[in-house]
Amino acid sequence: MKLTVVGGGSTYTPELIDGFARLRDTLPVEELVLVDPAADRLELVGGLARRIFARQGHGGRVVTTSDLDAAVDGADAVLLQLRVGGQAARQQDETWPLECGCVGQETTGAGGLAKALRTVPVVLDIAERVRRASPDAWIIDFTNPVGIVTRALLQAGHRAVGLCNVAIGLQRRFAALLGVAPADVHLDHVGLNHLTWETGVRLGGPEGEDVLPRLLAGHGEGIAADLRLPRPLLDRLGVVPSYYLRYYYAHDEVVDELRTKPSRAAEVAEMERQLLEMYGDPALDEKPELLARRGGAYYSEAAVDLAAALLGGSGSPYQVVNTLNRGTLPFLPDDAVIEVPAAVGGKGASPLPVAEVDPLYAGLMAHVTAYEDLALDAALRGGRERVFRALLAHPLVGQYAYAEQLTDRLVAHNREHLAWA
Structure with a gap:
């Protein structure tokens, strides 16, 4: 079995390697190819990947x-984990929306649209090349914004x-709280x-006992703290929202917070610098603990399971x-991309x-789906009016x-990545 990781020079990649x-x-990989235009990063990550395989007795070959x-x-499968424009573009995505009083985030809101505009054309070009070279290969997309890119x-x-990785992270969290194996949740x-x-x-499968009320009653404070949302809100809703819902449910609070602290992009850039330095150590043969703070927890397990x-x-x-x-969600178009079991x-x-x-929830989903329709149209056809x-x-x-x-800020900050600008 041959697997290819596009964006293999990412500092995420050792998480993936550890899972493989x-x-x-579960997934007997014989050849793992890491492809990336950044040769310096790729060699550091590739070297660590080979050492992780050797330490764990994996006989597969790692190619860079x-x-x-x-x-x-x-x-047989191609995993996409790209960041067009790198951390520098992410820093911009998280900064210029705040100038207009809007959330600055890399996958949500105006910053998420900027990322989609940069990313969709590149991903489609890669996919066409995959189709020509390996027409039966599956493409697994981990590249954000995942919904728009997958569509x-x-x-x-x-x-x-x-x-x-949001769902698998919550599954693991709930399993630990319940004292059961993740596969039972x-x-x-x-x-x-x-x-x-x-x-x-x-518990036990799609038709099993629903223990969410028990989880909220016994562990609501901790779950709410993880989401940075108030416990009474979870009690009123009776559900557990993704932590990304905080950008909607507490928008102004989040904007004020983001304006007064270093951006996540700046934090990640510093972590990446440290991680790449660690990856260059020939004695390192396992993923370092710092990688857990980089994000993407359990990504490897989800990717292995899916592949x-x-x-x-x-x-x-x-x-x-x-x-x-x-037709799974009747209030959305059939060709919408949804995230469900x-x-x-x-x-x-x-589904x-x-x-x-x-x-x-359905109303907000329908609203964001309409935005995603327009965002994809802007990514495919370009033009200032479509962005607006x-x-x-x-x-x-x-x-x-x-x-x-x-719109003005998005175009100004992304001109080099937009063929029409």
Whole structure:
């Protein structure tokens, strides 16, 4: 089995490598190709990857290259973990929206739109090259904004499934609180990427006992603290929202907070500097503890599980993924990309039935889906007016004066990445 990681020079990659090494019985990788244009980073990460495989007795071969076409040739699955523009672009995404009184975040709001505009054309070019070289390969997209990027891939006819680590992180958290194995916890997880709610937590499978009320009663304070939302709000809702919902439920509070502290991009850039220095140590043969603070917790386990299921291995039959709605949520278009539990196998991901969604959540999902439609249109066809329309449609922007100002800033900060600008 050959797997290719596009963006293999990312500091995330050792998390992925660790999962491949530990879970080799689930996903028996014989050749792992890390491809990245940044040769200096790639060699550091590749060297550590080989040492992790050796330490854990994995017999697979790790190859590093900057040649994308060679990297994807003959691949069974291709994992995308790109950051077009690097941390410098992320720093901008998190900064200029605040000048207009809007949340500055890399996947949500105006910053998320900027990232989509930079990313979608690049990902589609990569996917076409994968299709030419390995038409049967699965593309697993971890590149943000996952919902928009995955929809672009599926709309273009690619064999693609989107993946986020929010659900698996909550599954692991709830399992620990309940004192059970993670595999025994099934989430009633519903929404769009980075806009999700846990409406049930079931033991034993999709039809198991719902223990969410017990979790909220016994551990509500800790769960609320993790989400940085007030405990009374969780009690009133009776669900566990993703931590990304804080940008919607406490927008002004978050903006004030972001204006008074260093950006997450600055923190990550410093962590990356330290991590790359560690990766260069020839004695290091395991992922360092600092990597847990970088983000992407449990990404490797989710990726292994998904790839194994898609490739006919022993991956879990039910997984939370990003895939086409196909009538699952009747208030959204069939071609919307939703994030829900799905049956995953060699033919892809098929969403499981979802209980009727409370209008409190369905309304916001429909609003953000409309924004994503416009965002994808802007990413595919370009133009200042399309950017303005997407921003005006976003619930975190909404006012025409803000949309005008944000459009100007977005184009100015991303001109080098926008072919039409």
